[in-house]
Amino acid sequence: MDALLPRFSVIVPAHGVQAYLHECLDSVLTQSFSDLELIVVDDCSPDACGAIADEYAARDPRVRPVHLPANEGLGPARNTGLDLAVGDYVLFLDGDDTLTPDALRAIADRVKETGDPDVLVYDYTRVLWSGETVRPQRATRLTEEGPAPFRLDDRPSLLSAPMAVWNKACRREFLDREGFTFPPGYYENVPWTYPVLMAAGSIATLDRSCVHYRQLRRGGILGTTSRRHFDVFEQYDRLFAYVDARPWLAHWRPALFRRMVDHLVTVFSRRVRLPRGTRAEFLRRARVHYARYRVPGVPVRGHRRLRHLLVRLGAHRTYRALSLAARAGRHGLGVLTAALRAAGRGALRLHYRVQRLLPLRADRALFSAYDGRGYCCNPGALEEAFRTYAPHVRTAWAARPEHHHTLPTATRRVVPGSVGYWTALARAKYLVTNAEFDTRLVKRAGQVMVQTQAGTPVKRMGLDLRGRPAAARGTDTAGLLCGADQWDFVLSGNRHSTLVWERVFPAGYETLEYGLPRNDVFQRATSMDVDRLRASLGVPEGAIAVLYAPTYRDHRSGPRTALDLERVLRRLGPRFVLLARAHHADGAPPDARAYDAPAVRAAGGRLLDVTGHPSVEHLCLASDALITDYSSLMFDYANLDRPIVLLDDDREAYEAARGTYRDSSTSSGASSFPPGAVARGEDELIDIFATGHWRGSRSTQLRAAFRARFCPYDDGHAAERVVRRVVLGETEIRTGTRTGAGAAGLPPVVPLAERRPVPSPAERPTASVPGPAGSFPPAFPSAFPPAFPSSPETVTVPGGRVAVHDAL
Template identity: 85%
Template sequence: MPRFSVIVPAHGVQAYLHECLDSVLTQSFTDLELIVVDDCSPDACGAIADEFAARDPRVRPLHLPANGGLGPARNAGLRLATGDYAVFLDGDDTLTPDALRAIADRIKETGDPDVVVYDHARVLWSGETLRHQRAPRLTEQGPAPFRLDDRPALLSAPTAVWNKACRREFLEREGLLFAPGFYENVPWTYPVLMAAGSIATLDRVCVRYRQRRRGGILGTTSRRHFDVFEQYDRLFAYVDARPALAHWRPALFRRMVDHFVTVFSRRVRLPHGARAEFLRRARAHYARYRVPGVPVRGHRRLRHLLVRLGAHRTYQALWLAARAGRRCGQVLSSALRAAGRGALALHYRVQRLLPLRADRALFSAYGGRGHCCNPGALEEAFREFAPHVRTAWAAHPEHHHTLPTATRRVVPGSAAYWTALARAKYLVTNAEFDTRLVKRAGQVLVQTQAGTPVKRMGLELRGRPAAARGADTAGLLRGADGWDFVLSGNRHSTLVWERVFPAGYETLEYGLPRNDVFQRATRTDVDRLRASLGIPEGAVAVLYAPTYRDYRGDARTALDLERVLRGLGPRFVLLARTHHAHDAPPSGPAYDSPSARAGGGRLLDVTGHPSVEHLCLASDALITDYSSLMVDYANLDRPIVLLDDDREVYEATRGTCFDLRSAPPGAVARGEDELIDIFTSGHWRGSRSTQLRAAFRERFCPYDDGRAAERVVRRVVLGETAARTGAAVTGLPPVVPLDRRHPVPSAAARPAASVPGPSPSFPPAFPAAPTSLMRP
């Protein structure tokens, strides 16, 4: 008896069925049977099912003699099923990776409930993926399992079949079968939730629901949409036969009215001339199932009034009035936005006529994020070495809490922002301020960049559409023409920047300011950072920081960190941080597995932590792939493990600036198993890894001695010049050679110690500990 019976009805979906079945058979949880019901499909669906059955004994094809629709096809699959739980999937949809394992874990955690409800995402025909926003959050907090009376909001979840795993014994005991016709999910989903003795939720996207451009039932014009009336007749007959469910009638009535309005308002569904008849039928159902005395609030009042009246002309008049109102509102909003843009443009022009302020500097990082990276380190150096210059930082309000109190805050796009752009002498960023920036004579624009280039950048992305994403090459070069200085941490960076951003700027090969903190931090600082992150004393903290995948576009990681943690042992803690380019929360096995939230805080999501430098200091080792963070981390002289598991795909889509395998910063793992072996065998901090890291540091970290920001400020603001003699820079603070640098050792490389109070040279304020991914 398998754990899951996955039932897939197939009719007219031959173009999508391969992907659907593959998504089931490639699940990491393999205890399943896959029942493919060929609903007398006119295309090759039946043949595809037979092909999969010939390759995999878990596939059980079933060929129906006549087409009966989704409901009867699912019933046929249920009669054949032998699994503990039934999981339904339409033939053009797919399961997400590790979905069945997550569902199985949740079932085990909650004591085999009758129903598990999980989340889904819509995949538009254009390829865009959107998580369902209007549905109630399927939170796992609170008691579990529960009954519908404990969480009645679950009744407003989508009436889908494929977002639930149902215990087969429960379905058989309650006689819950599917009805024929369109909207067959209505008289099945609601009774399943109401009859279930125990329900659990899983806050994870387990299904990708495909919205096809053509061919989908909901996009079909047909009188079969009138089936919705019979489906609600079946639903209320089920409730009437069970007096204990009578208290659900008001909620079901409201859902029915909303559903009628949705069908009617989607003009593509009903044939021309049938709309008035549909409203008359809706009015009859309204009168039949209305619960007197139940209040209707908010936006539902108009809907209920239209259905209660059943007047097609009244509905059309109100719909046209609402449409006209929306258009007027859109026109008014557009006019106001245009007027606001015009006023700001005029304000900017006026400000450019006024004199520059030589004592003002404007900073920004990553297009409006908080105080971080090279601009953040330079802003501190401006206040220390050029105190006559008043600094301002351009950041969106949600990042203002990261800014020092002595730094003025401006919001990108505001009048104050444009004033600062027009009149500040110094403009410092690691990205771009605004494409409408007009650089004035006398302004100094410092492009700090965001690290050492490991992956291809700038002009080298031409011919790589997945990475370039329609980038404006001409605009890129126009922006580079405005740069006065570009920061570089090593000769490699200097050569790459001059090649990929060819312009007339001066390269300051002084080291990267954001790495200064690595030479100034003390053991006390490291101990306090680890305590603030919740790292247990004596644990080995490993920072996992993968780079952005252009070909993927989301924060999903293929690495199963939960499995990695099990392999490494109880002494290890993983700090997981996604790339700053991801605005959405991270996802993947490391983040979505429910069991990953119940293991005692050994897996910490530190994506929201404002300082990656602080995370580096708190950790004992780094796992990364093609991220420039490896160069920064090498300054700490701590172990680095390179995960090179998708090299061919990455090189084809983005590519790297040098061969990482020939000059890695430490041990190289080509997969998850190798990664675990590198740590369990001790190779991650062995002599060979130490030799590789030493050669890497010599090549990429010649100037990161803790005074890079000071050298930049002295050159850019104070006008001090530099002369180079061999590898030394004279006229500015001299560079401390590598063999004379002594960065703070990691906690794992020394006896545990806890000394109160930060060092005077280290930022005193640390953010609160992040939320553990192990907690629900």
């Protein structure tokens, strides 16, 4: 192959798409992979498409404009581009669609990886006229798992992939050898897509969205009303003629027949396509094709039976009768289901009303965290403190069933929305959460609601989200304030939190500036506990474990993985281990891998995905340093007096979407007082660790000032102070050094200089040997690897299978 010939020929037919053609051509020419030619075929467009193509050709020699003297249609226009193409691979792109960023680079890499297959099939994303993007559910069929390349017989489900040409890269020599061209007509994809897949000697897939397929509000071919939709019959005649001429393809006839029936029903069902008075004629033509291409003896199952009956009978009235009957059946089932659900909801409401008439139970408390997640955060620490300092109160925890395994055995579990849940909401005196209970909750006289919050605020909250639609996401401000009106106590870890909470949630509650209960564990843990936690996670002895815990982005979807984690570990050297944890608000299920599997494998076992670990406090204890951004975890981690590095690489975007309290007029925000070194990007982050600045004297000074400002009360007794104030009614600060359940009054705050948080192994001369511990966590179950493996394979932490100890 001539080295001067491009790798890709991208063919773009253009007709009546002048409003979108600039974006289309730019998406090709700005690709990070530039070894291409762009053939723009002006199909005698009545608008400025031809002039736009000429303008781009004048600026970029890779653009080759072609002007057809008459409008020939999409298929012939593509054929014109095929005749001119000289690239190794041919890609088709409609003039109103676009390539996604780096799509050609991904296609080139996958083609090279799979040995230059005849066809590469990649995924796409639909872009609706409103701007909404929708990823098709068929994406799972494009998995890259298994051997590649392969033949269609090895993966027949690929035949049901979208019937399009713009989701495939075809080797030009293969197309020339097989003589593939497009026929004229509306449905030219039919006799192209299936034969290309059946004839290909080698196929590969790319599980990546490479095309944004735009669906216009009006003007698209498939949205027009015309007799030209009868063209679908002629195209299937061409398809089956191709198969009939090649007996070795006969085994594909049943699958192609089923696809034809589905397609014909789709055309018939889209009422906008067929002109008035032609629907009966269309069904008669469909019946002829059904009889002509039907494969006797092939069963028809499931939802396809009605479709096949429609086409087989070819009777419009019969179809309408069958459709109405089926619709009535579905409607009847829907009505019955809705009635049962309404009856269930009504019964629960009635039950809740009855329970509210009964006396409150002063010895009952209901806890919840993050709208039904497991035993964690401040409510978890308070639940343990209730059982320690107020043992007469029986506790219950509201959690979804998949999180019940995290609850201590002494804690009763209830499912949100169940009878037990509504009973507890109605009868329990104490209601404790870091989010909200059900919005239908009616707080009774005598009930005490404790809002623990979920940390020290860095990002804007509550009323401060007004005017920030990406973060507020339609938040009901009135409902927010009604919820705050039910709070009796709000927990705060510092003055900054107190001032923010009282401003963004203005209500009549009492702020308990006692510290955050979830941080008590940092003052109680021992070096032996830390060693056991590290061993359970698979951190090798002598390694420096860095916890990477970014916060979520309201303006993005999915976990934030801005760092090239493999590259970071490679640059830092073999002594470093990275514990990567995605934020729970990103929506990843407990057992989901939040970080790319190839990067995890390539890291040689030094990248541990701990997203599924139920206790972030345990991960903090097991690590030697923290990398985060705008997460409140930095305030909790500062209580360990271990190094913290802030990754501040998208400050402007985050400030625009969510905003932070960096310039609070009442209390200097956290961002104005960093807890350690600040990196503006990945290279700077690597440099901070490589030079030792992450734990240098300047970082230590910053952390000391940060702790003095934001950690005044986290001395290990925050939960005890809250329980003694809320349940036991004690308000006076205790004098002396008495501690424990028998001491009267609120425990005094241990000064910062007198606290001795457990050091990390990197701060100790020698690491202690893991062994039995006293009051901290018992041994983790065997679901965790007991030690770091000697092989370079990945150590993964199974999510959601850890028996969390009462002490969190």
